[in-house]
Amino acid sequence: MELVLTRPQLSQFVFLLLALGAIQSVDLGVAKTQGVEIAENGPRSTERNIYVSVAAGVSLLGSAWMFYRTTGGLFNPSVTLALRLIGQITTMQLVLYIIAQLVGSIAASAVILGLFPGPLFIRSKLGEGTSLAQGVFLEMFATSILILAILMLAAEKSRATPMAPIGISMTLFACHLFSISATGTSLNPARTFGPAVITGFRSDHWVYWVGPFAGSCLSVAFYAWLKQCVFIVLFSLILTKT
Template structure:
């Protein structure tokens, strides 16, 4: 008896590679525009803040807010289109955890570096002041310190992307808000020490426009690269040990899962013993259990409230 023909797998289906690559090129093209938008807004704010009156601390707050808000806005605009990555180190992390495929990863990295160059060139062409947006290590900071600072702040950004955007839960639509705030916090820490690139494309764009004026540019490739690996390692650890089981229901919206009324809890505790010190029944736990026995519609399966669908 002849064997029945098998259905071809999707990867062998006619036109798969053509359609897949076409989609990747389209996504990368839009990622180019998203990255250019982010870099133009962020570096434009840094350029404007550098000529404003105020103390150095005030200027650094201005720069940090400019980069954080620029990422927040740009990522929210492009979040449903390309994912709003704008960062080769984020692309690396998403490829390592399997969110994007190798071809899209390569095309995204090219688009992000090119978009950073375009955004940086726009800022230089549109502003009359001396170009003041390159990142470099100041005096007193060694190259090894710069690498590790960039590694840790990039790892924080990577973890924010993975936990807020890659992991699907009720707060996922608001992921750009948390990711932008993470970039802002990283700048508050590292602006004084490394310039807080947290993104190889952000360092690469201005360096290309100005002809690589600093010899420590490699720091902004190695540090964020290691940060991607560290962020993925932490995420992998959390995922492997089922982080959502440690404190389940954190993203639940059902009022029934809220804590009991403290007054009722206190009363139940006081009523557990009578005047002779004999323990009584009828604790708050039993009362809540009786509510849960009203029927299947009244009970809530906490397993459905996990932060992950895995």
């Protein structure tokens, strides 16, 4: 039990220390030049959003390759749920992984708070003018695209599977560019939960659970449909040859 929990906690800690640490670093610079209020509440510059998007993709790339053989590179409860829905992990593993991911996120957020001066600037919040419904659907669709990439590149084993972190990280980067201005692009309940434990839970916190988990279900449904289509095509080819 200890090993089962410790490994995912460590991998989650490393991934979010890098990804969230980059956000804290850039917003600390904003606080020094434009004030704490701008750093905490925006508006966010295009350069800052691109920086955060790149940091998220690169952090996932390094962490996924580093921990793939030991933990499967699972850093996201939504991805973990998707793997349970397609039968690659058990319900007990689902629960243990999610606990480890949440604990790792809290630990990473606490360490970032201790390492950097000033308050913790990391928080998932809807952008100005973004409604709760828009936030849920943006998080849902962006998460579903990310998870579909994971299912197609990593869950479906092939000779290209060792290179899956590249494609998955590029997808995460693209998803960040797609929704960062509107939702901050969480796609990961653990990523939102850890900082919220320290800074406090906002009234829209639930958006970053409902959206990603709905995206997980959507991606699994589409993945199953794709596999069914492939099966039908292959079966038709076999029939025509016979």
